[in-house]
Amino acid sequence: MIDAQNVSKLYNRSVYALRDLTLKIEKGDFVFLTGPSGAGKSTFLRLLLREETPNKGALRVAGRDLSRLTTRQVQAYRRGVGFVFQDFKLIPRMTVLENIAFVPKVLGAGSVPMRRRTFQVLKWVGLQHRMNAFPLELSGGEQQRVAIARALINDPVLVLADEPTGNLDPDLSLEIMNLFREINARGTTVVVATHDRELIRQVGRHTITLAHGRIVENE
Amino acid sequence: MIDAQNVSKLYNRSVYALRDLTLKIEKGDFVFLTGPSGAGKSTFLRLLLREETPNKGALRVAGRDLSRLTTRQVQAYRRGVGFVFQDFKLIPRMTVLENIAFVPKVLGAGSVPMRRRTFQVLKWVGLQHRMNAFPLELSGGEQQRVAIARALINDPVLVLADEPTGNLDPDLSLEIMNLFREINARGTTVVVATHDRELIRQVGRHTITLAHGRIVENE
Amino acid sequence: MRAFRYCVDEATASLWRGRGASLLAILTIAIALFVLSGFLVVSSNLERLIARWNDAAELSVYLADDISQEQRISVDQVLARNDAVVAAREYLSKADALRRFKRDFPDLATTADGLASNPFPASFEVRLRAAHSADDAPAKLAAQLRQTAGVVDVRYDRQWIERLSSVADLCRLMGYVLGGILVAAAVVTVTSVVRLALYGRKDEIKIMELVGAPIGYIRGPFVLEGTLQGGLGAGLALAALWSAVLVVRSREYQVVDGLADFSATAFLAPSLAALVVTGGMLVGCVGGFIAARTPR
Amino acid sequence: MRAFRYCVDEATASLWRGRGASLLAILTIAIALFVLSGFLVVSSNLERLIARWNDAAELSVYLADDISQEQRISVDQVLARNDAVVAAREYLSKADALRRFKRDFPDLATTADGLASNPFPASFEVRLRAAHSADDAPAKLAAQLRQTAGVVDVRYDRQWIERLSSVADLCRLMGYVLGGILVAAAVVTVTSVVRLALYGRKDEIKIMELVGAPIGYIRGPFVLEGTLQGGLGAGLALAALWSAVLVVRSREYQVVDGLADFSATAFLAPSLAALVVTGGMLVGCVGGFIAARTPR
């Protein structure tokens, strides 16, 4: 599914965020990405969303070279990926419901099945009672769950989650992880960046540890 | 230091974020505020910063009734409080250094002692090498540490931190907590809202647990 | 179709949500277009006025004192035949000419009375058609008249017409300059208003791009919002202008009697009004497009 | 003092950082003020022109054909004594008057030649001072002259003056209306530009408030930024206008000869130019203040 060959990412101030990263993630895998703050976890996920392109090396997802996509292809590719952002990235002027259903709606999903699907994901993350609230009216953990719900609505083939439980208490974190596991069981590839060693221990899956932009452990 | 009498907070959509909260926090205390997502932790801290006022009850900090302050008094009060926001609230157009030194600078701190002080806090949070970066060029954990540094620069009498380690790995989290403990040892009152039970266990202090806007445990 | 409905919904909702900012944008556009089309009204009325003044251009055909009845009639017929050029003609006898001289120069009236004989010739005073007052048809007519028996002299007021058309030229020149400046002002204003309004939305656009929304859906509403703002602004400007015209018309105010008649002030021609609205929408559309293209 | 230096630093830095948006704001202000002060230039030049036309108003003092040398000198002395009203005087002999008649009415020249005696009286042609052309000092002078021996008639061109001043009135009226609209346009534009620019900053203002920054420090830079934008815009407008005036001046273009002389086109008086700059800064300041007051 994911095939990174000698990928390096260097930001403008000559900070190497990733250095010569080579790794393979198979279709259907559930992978934890961990490492200290500033290790390059978010950067790797950002490359996978094609928010950035690598300065060196090739990154292929499902056979496509991400550096070689046109703007339109990028949009289509992103629609197949569910992304949970570290800083949520909700649209403040839209309600919870609108934030979640935005992309399927503009893609022309029928309104009845879409509504049902939206309720379903909202229930998964335990937010059905807040569906008409605006993001700024939600607690940190609630916003995070909206971000998770948005990532799941489209039945993506790849779910990328950046610190999806940073603002959640341990019980809720485990619930969300079970949700990801459930989705993974249905064949979706899942990559989760997290600091929460406790969580990794409890879920216990393939874990890649980064430090200073390099892989230090892969098991 | 903090004296809440029957404080209730109700947001526009008739959601009770806090209900009849009565508690006292002594000067020099180190208090953890915990509880599930949406329990009202951030709301309580926001009341303490006077970002919001309670709908019912009285909230006094250092003898001042927070509902009775003029705009100018509010600004002065806030300068005595160090606040770490759950969503960081850094100013994107300012560098790390400017973000941290902004308030002391406008208050007329001499530029030499201020520079020394700024370097000191940046070193505490381990970010001296990124001081000229802009917030959007930082990883999540780095931004969080900048927010912590800003809260500490003014030698505040009260430090309020909302999920200050949500984006940090366990080792860094413990380091930051040690920093708070150090400050606390010098007489500053510290209130930290967190989900991280592991951290609370390790630091082991006065812990107030909220659920649905009420205190369910206070020990 | 679905895309279009989505854009319309979004754009109107956004206009409504940000009504403070939108109102300011619309007002700014309206004022720019008001001044611009106000200029158009003034200039078109001025042209009409100049045309009317041109109309007043005259050809004087002086007749010999000893002209015969037949000769006079034949001169009259030459004028009648040339009715493509001649708007009106009036016969002024020697007595009439003396009276007119006395009226125009009252301080010389007594002097004129002291004269033994009436020195003023009889004449035909000819009003030319406006359409021809600038080309050489009147000159040809003058030449023809000069050869007609009984005509002493033909005085054709070229200088007066040339002065008028140089005034008209100047008006037009000022019009182009002022019009150009104001169109530039409108474009800059709309673009800046739309862009500035969108600076506040760049995060939103970024998020939409990151979740894979199709480009049309990201930009469409902004373009449409700009277009709507432009159209509304233009409509407002025309409404304001129309009231201004009504106010001017109602004034009982005549300067230099007969030269300017305010009650006849004309509004913009329908096609010009449509052009203003279309122009406003186009400018808004372009502004919205530019703004949505480069949100960073 | 420290607060002020901070505000200046912040405002200029912010202008520089957001130079795209700021440039648009400045340009918009510049165009609004350009049109506004352009109008001021046109109107002040028009007033000067009218004053000059007024200056041309004349008093004609017709003398008897049999006037004695002493009488003529005493009439001249009456005029000389009234030099508060009289700008210039010129003696026109009977022969001069005939020449002028022939020049002004060439088609009657032959007729005039045929006259036995010269019917035109000698006269003093008097130019009045502009300051007095509207009050009744000229009328009093005329009355006095009428009683002077050797004077046949005094013709005082009241009607011409009244027409001119009604034209001037109309110009002034149009000036007020247009000026009012354009000032409104400038205010709305600046306010909206500053406000819109600040919508994008409301998060920042909120954060500053939350970390306890003093109010002056939060608002000061925005107010100053608006003021700077206004001032820069005004400066730009004046520079553009100055070039426009130079262009107009360089034109070899005289309409209705002698009535309007473009090469003498005057720029704004320094005090007016200062007013435009101050006005721009004031408007920008008010806009910045409003914008910083209500960021939510």
Ligand SMILES: Nc1ncnc2c1ncn2[C@@H]1O[C@H](COP(=O)(O)OP(=O)(O)OP(=O)(O)O)[C@@H](O)[C@H]1O
């Ligand atoms: N501005 C607001 N308007 C309406 N409701 C709000 C607002 N802010 C918070 N709430 C609601 O109040 C409740 C408490 O929110 P609060 O942010 O205090 O929770 P929290 O304990 O900080 O949760 P978390 O751990 O997820 O950050 C939540 O149900 C939230 O949806």
Ligand SMILES: Nc1ncnc2c1ncn2[C@@H]1O[C@H](COP(=O)(O)OP(=O)(O)OP(=O)(O)O)[C@@H](O)[C@H]1O
């Ligand atoms: N836009 C950017 N410009 C410059 N440097 C950047 C940018 N984004 C990230 N960096 C730097 O790249 C490095 C890796 O950042 P990244 O966000 O990938 O870390 P992370 O592993 O996600 O950390 P955290 O756990 O704190 O979120 C950091 O040192 C960061 O400062």
Ligand SMILES: [Mg+2]
């Ligand atoms: Mg990260």
Ligand SMILES: [Mg+2]
């Ligand atoms: Mg919270």
